[in-house]
Amino acid sequence: MDNERVDQVKVLAPTGMLGAGFPEATVERGLALGADVISVDAGSTDSGPYYLGASRPKTTRAAVARDLRVLLKAAASAGIPLIVGSCGTSGTDAGVDWVAEIVAGIQAEEKLSLRVARIYSEQDAGTLAERLDEGRVHPLPPLGELRPETLESCTHIVGVMGHEPIVAALEAGAQVVLAGRATDTAIAAAYPLMKGMPAGPSWHAAKIIECGGQCTSDPRAGGVLATVDAGGFTIEPLDPAVSCTPILVAAHMLYETVNPYEMREPDGTLDVRDAAYTALDERRVRVEGSRFHVADQHTIKLEGARVTGYETMSFSAIRDPHILEHIDEWAELMHTVLRQRVEQTIGLSDDKYAVDLRLYGHNAILGDLDPASGPPREVGVMLLVSAPDQATATAVAKIANPLMLHLPTPDMDYLPSLAFPSSPAETERGPAYEFVLHHVVDTVTPTEMFRTEIEEPPHHG
Numbered sequence: 001m002d003n004e005r006v007d008q009v010k011v012l013a014p015t016g017m018l019g020a021g022f023p024e025a026t027v028e029r030g031l032a033l034g035a036d037v038i039s040v041d042a043g044s045t046d047s048g049p050y051y052l053g054a055s056r057p058k059t060t061r062a063a064v065a066r067d068l069r070v071l072l073k074a075a076a077s078a079g080i081p082l083i084v085g086s087c088g089t090s091g092t093d094a095g096v097d098w099v100a101e102i103v104a105g106i107q108a109e110e111k112l113s114l115r116v117a118r119i120y121s122e123q124d125a126g127t128l129a130e131r132l133d134e135g136r137v138h139p140l141p142p143l144g145e146l147r148p149e150t151l152e153s154c155t156h157i158v159g160v161m162g163h164e165p166i167v168a169a170l171e172a173g174a175q176v177v178l179a180g181r182a183t184d185t186a187i188a189a190a191y192p193l194m195k196g197m198p199a200g201p202s203w204h205a206a207k208i209i210e211c212g213g214q215c216t217s218d219p220r221a222g223g224v225l226a227t228v229d230a231g232g233f234t235i236e237p238l239d240p241a242v243s244c245t246p247i248l249v250a251a252h253m254l255y256e257t258v259n260p261y262e263m264r265e266p267d268g269t270l271d272v273r274d275a276a277y278t279a280l281d282e283r284r285v286r287v288e289g290s291r292f293h294v295a296d297q298h299t300i301k302l303e304g305a306r307v308t309g310y311e312t313m314s315f316s317a318i319r320d321p322h323i324l325e326h327i328d329e330w331a332e333l334m335h336t337v338l339r340q341r342v343e344q345t346i347g348l349s350d351d352k353y354a355v356d357l358r359l360y361g362h363n364a365i366l367g368d369l370d371p372a373s374g375p376p377r378e379v380g381v382m383l384l385v386s387a388p389d390q391a392t393a394t395a396v397a398k399i400a401n402p403l404m405l406h407l408p409t410p411d412m413d414y415l416p417s418l419a420f421p422s423s424p425a426e427t428e429r430g431p432a433y434e435f436v437l438h439h440v441v442d443t444v445t446p447t448e449m450f451r452t453e454i455e456e457p458p459h460h461g
Contacts, residue, residue, distance in 0.1 A: 005196040008229040010036045011188050012238075014071065015223055016211035018042035018084060019059030024070050026222030026238035031078045033225055033236070037191040038071055041184050041210060042099065043086025045303065045435070052090035053155050053305035053433030057098060059089065064099065069106050072176070076112050081170060083177045083187045090303075091158045091181025093122040099178050104458070113457040114176045117169035120451040121158045121180030123302065125151040128441070136442040140301070143438045150436055154304035157437060161300065162266035164446035166190035174454055181303065183265060184210040192228040199292035203270040205233040207263060208252050208287075215252045217243045232288035234280065244285045246277035266301075267446065268294040297442050300449050304437035309354075311429040312393040314383040316404040317419040325375045326409045327362055334407055338400050345399055353387040353396050381418075390428055397426045 012035035015022040019042070027038075042064070051058050068084075075082040088095015096118050103116060129148045131137050137146055151157065158181035167190050169177045179187065188206035193199065205226040208215050212223040221239040235244045253272055254260050263270040274289040323330050334357060339350050358364040360380035363372075383400055387393035404425065406415040443449060 009192040011226045013209040013223045019063035039083045039188040043089045049305035049433040049435045055092040055094045057088045085182035085187035111460040115457040116176045117174035117454045119179040123157040153306040157304040159300045159449045163190040165450045167194045197228045200290035201233045204290035249285045299440040302437040305433045307431045308434045309386045310390040312397040316381045318379045356384040358382045
């Protein structure tokens with residue numbers, strides 16, 4: 001990859017999530033506007049620990065392939081790199097390989113010859129335990145000191161890379177970079193930083209475009225183009241009918257940040273206290289004044305998940321007006337009777353399993369904070385049983401079955417009939433996971449925790 005310094009770099013962000021879809025015309029417009037690189041995020045922890053713990057993608061293969069086909073053809077036609085971060089949702093090695101397999105298939109079908117780099121971010125628990133012994137692993141609030149057995153309990157651990165491994169892959173000649181777990185911003189900041197753009201504008205622009213069109217007047221209409229230069233950056237939507245405004249652009253610094261003025265990256269901290277947001281016209285916004293403070297110690301954040309048990313779910317629906325008028329009493333009775341019947345039936349005390357009863361339509365989302373008053377019109381009852389093994393979780397859910405169908409309130413002299421939406425009523429959800437790592441590792445070099453493989457481009461006869 002030519003590493004010649006330039007006056008500006010244009011980063012095309014087509015969408016906030018690979019597989020979420022975008023209008024192909026917006027990518028074409030981004031190329032027409034002179035895009036120098038395409039960056040797209042493919043992962044998140046927003047959907048919980050399952051995807052890391054099980055190393056499974058949350059996106060369907062067909063959706064990822066559709067988006068990649070458009071982006072690979074665009075990158076090839078324009079002769080610009082494509083950077084994909086956090087492949088396979090969680091950035092595990094299997095996730096990187098899954099996306100790489102899709103890319104290989106598309107290259108064969110479209111007769112493309114792009115050189116692909118895979119950057120692996122999965123970490124070995126034993127190696128991390130050595131780093132822990134050396135005093136190089138530190139907790140982030142609210143977690144405390146890490147114990148070696150916590151590392152060993154994880155099914156998968158990833159390190160969240162910054163821009164440096166991506167830049168190294170580009171400098172080694174990669175035209176497509178498929179990165180494991182990476183900060184959402186690193187994938188967009190990497191190319192501008194490699195081309196000599198200042199860190200403040202590069203990281204700030206990357207933050208604003210990490211979610212594609214989220215910073216525009218219509219997030220569904222496609223992505224954005226960020227032009228980074230020595231003095232700042234400019235944001236422009238790729239749909240001509242959509243606008244960016246200073247408020248929309250500035251507001252994205254509130255998204256997923258502890259401090260709206262700062263954002264930590266592996267090599268330092270973005271500082272936007274002095275940033276000024278100016279409307280160039282009704283569609284474009286100019287941002288200047290962003291700064292970046294390089295940290296004394298480069299760190300890599302760890303994410304890890306482990307199995308906490310197994311779950312079985314049951315769902316019922318209540319329309320009976322008397323039960324709905326006393327729905328909290330009914331829920332309390334459900335807990336009491338179920339606990340008694342489980343102990344009577346299988347001799348299991350309630351410290352050997354857990355029951356989560358959620359009343360959708362009443363207070364399942366806000367709980368006691370729900371401002372609604374009066375009885376609900378209808379309620380969906382979700383029973384989630386967690387136990388050390390699947391058989392126990394299902395046994396408890398089956399004991400709950402007649403209660404989910406016929407449990408009356410204490411003052412009723414008849415058995416009501418509630419409604420199961422499916423048969424069987426119990427659904428085994430399999431292993432449940434939890435995040436257990438929120439720690440950083442002090443690194444000697446920014447790339448030491450990551451492994452890169454670059455494949456020669458395919459040749460088509």
